Amino acid sequence: MDMNNNIETAWHYHNGTKHPNGSLLSRFHFYNSANKPNPYKIYKDLPSIALPIQKSEKDFSALKAISANIKLKEGRQIPDLNVLAKILYFSGGITKTINFPGVGDVEFRAASCTGALYHIEIYVVCQDVSGLEAGVYHFNPKEMKLKQLRKGDYRRVLVNATANDINAENAPVILIYTDIFTRNTVKYQTREYRHAFWDCGTIIANTLAISSAHGLAAKVIVGFVDKQVNSLLDLNSDKEVSLALVPIGFTKNVSGKNVPEVELLNVKTEPLSNYDIDDPEIRRMHQASSLTSVNQVKDWQGNTPKITIPLNVGNVIPLQPSPENGMPQDSLESVIIRRGSTRQFSLESISLQQFSTIIYYSTRGTPTDFLKPYGNSLIDLYIIINSVTDLGSGSYFYNREKNVLELLREGKFRHVAGKLGLDQALPADGSVSLFLMSDLNKVLKRFGNRGYRAAQLEASITGGKLYLGSYTHRLGATGLTFYDDQVTEFFSPHAKGKSVMFMVIIGKKA
Ligand SMILES: Cc1cc2nc3c(=O)[nH]c(=O)nc-3n(C[C@H](O)[C@H](O)[C@H](O)COP(=O)(O)O)c2cc1C
Known part of the structure; x- marks a missing residue:
């Protein structure tokens, strides 16, 4: 049986992380907020591109934005650097700073996050768009900059990893959301793997809304060959993993047929977290829910089970x-x-x-x-x-x-x-x-x-x-x-x- 189909692992994880007495939660764990990990991933020695913050020309109703579903269509749906900066800022940017006595300044972000630990990172994979050359980038919200990991058009790697998802195939820009486990396990232990999706989802709600407000189609992709995506971002997948992809917009400039070679980068970063104790249960759950082949992704893409709602x-x-x-x-x-x-x-x-x-x-x-x-x-x-x-x-x-x-x-x-x-x-x-x-x-x-x-x-x-x-x-x-x-x-x-x-x-x- 392939690992994904052995659903005992998901039940083991879910039941074991229940409050109040989940068997995977230690009652003796203590978190001191003075030891909060640095909530920013810092790359060393990479070229950076400043993200412009411009005032909006048009206001778009929030309620309309959260309920809209912009369709993929022919025509211009290509965000330029200004629009991309907005999408990133209103998804994961710093929206306020509050000083807490004894703790100091805490920088809060656009979306809510358990414990304000901000363990989700955002990456950008794009073609040439106005103001930004094709490449693979990391979003640094502290400096409002992109750091360039790779130069060139790597979208085809993601198209392949998603078994030719139609949005991925037509998107000029694809965002990838990753999770650094120990930045949240420091407080929440093994329950972190639930938080990973909680705190990623609140960010994605903003991404979808802000994309809609700019007339850009966007879609959340959960089915992809994990290893291919993690390798593109040069992640150490024992510590940081990709959770979801969001292709944004529509372009006729579909990335070529051939998947470009993804060379090892070994880029240098500051330590991902000052708390560095691996959680084997999280790694186990992540591996057991990983997809290892394009065929598995194709199976994933089939129809949702019809959930009938009983009506009294x-x-x-x-x-x-x-x-x-x-x-x-x-x-x-x-x-x-x-x-x-x-x-x-x-x-x-x-x-x-x-x-x-x-x-x-x-x-x-x-x-x-x-x-x-x-x-x-x-x-x-x-x-x-x-x-x-x-x-x-x-x-x-x-x-x-x-x-x-x-x-x-x-x-x-x-x-x-x-x-x-x-x-x-x-x-x-x-x-x-x-x-x-x-x-x-x-x-x-x-x-x-x-x-x-x-x-x-x-x-x-x-x-x-x-x-x-x-x-x-x-x-x-x-x-x-x-x-x-x-x-x-x-x-x-x-x-x-x-x-x-x-x-x-x-x-x-x-
Ligand atoms: C899924 C989720 C669960 C949360 N659980 C609690 C909670 O149990 N108690 C609480 O006081 N705050 C809770 N929060 C709020 C977070 O502490 C808050 O989002 C974080 O401090 C960031 O602040 P902000 O949302 O004001 O930007 C939760 C937030 C999320 C997204």
Whole structure:
């Protein structure tokens, strides 16, 4: 059996990293934030290109951007260096610096990240575009620069690694998101491999939105031959690995038929992390979910299992999203700049229209290589409502196809939400807790261990959109950690057999 199909490995990892008592989590692990690893990967001695930061000429509504799906089309969809700089800045750039007594300045980024540890790096592989020659580059958000690892057009390596994915084949620019394990295991140990996708997904939500705002098609690719992509970036894959690719735009300048030779680079970097203890369970899970041949990638690209949503007609409440001309028109860039994770919620209500609009626009679909047709999903939304005007408090299931809520249980569940969210006050005080859950049995059966990466990533991309939808309404939001099995139990029998992938709280900031 090939490793990807031995799904015991994904179950072993998932069950072993459950809160509170997962067998792979040590109770004696202690993290001192004074030992936080440097959150920037620093290349030595490479040519660098400054990324220009220009004021936007046009504002593009954030809600439209998170729900849009720009199609691949003939015509000009080639970002120049200015647009590429924006895509990178609003995905992974530094948006604010806050000084904490005793800790010093912390540089926060465009997307949320567990522990603000920023373990995800972004690379660019492109043809010649206006202002930038063809090459392979690393994005350095601290200096707002690209560092050139390779000169020349290497897109064909990625086209080959993705078994000729149509977006990859036609993209002038392809972004690659990588994860440096120990920059996050330092705090979260083996659970890091979940965080890898969580923190990559929130960034990708921004990338997709900002690409849409510029009229550029973009798609998330999770199926690729891992080794080919990691070698192109010269990664030491025991420590840093590629998680996802996002081809952006459309060009007729399709990279040639022949795959260019990828020579060993051995480029020098500062140490990736001051915490350097390997986690064998993460490496095992990563290897077991790696694809080793183009044929495996082709199998991956088949159709998504049809996930039918049961509808209990007795207890449904239609949501009331604002029509396009009535919804807040705040620009995407302004929303990303003011986004942050809310540290305290007031107990006040949000309106049904606000709630409906956020949920609706965040769940219209994500362009990926594993969700076909567009709009399909591996994720179901389970919700605890504490305080939304004109909506009774209780637990609900959201049917995204029909855009209705199904009442599961009436009741006041603030204390339950607080308990499920790792005994934190945030879900008890917020208006709404959203649990993004997946039927991993079905997902792993169809996609093998690699499906675990896909389910985590899709959930976190939706989580990132929920953040942006909430901040568009000038509300607060935060991602949150949870007690896995207790959440499933709480929403059962409806959620029986499903696993929580991501949790988000929405409400008014205190
Ligand atoms: C998936 C996820 C889980 C998180 N879990 C928690 C949590 O359990 N408690 C908490 O206070 N913050 C949590 N956060 C918020 C992060 O601490 C926050 O994103 C980080 O400090 C960066 O700050 P920013 O989001 O304001 O930019 C979480 C964020 C994400 C993306």
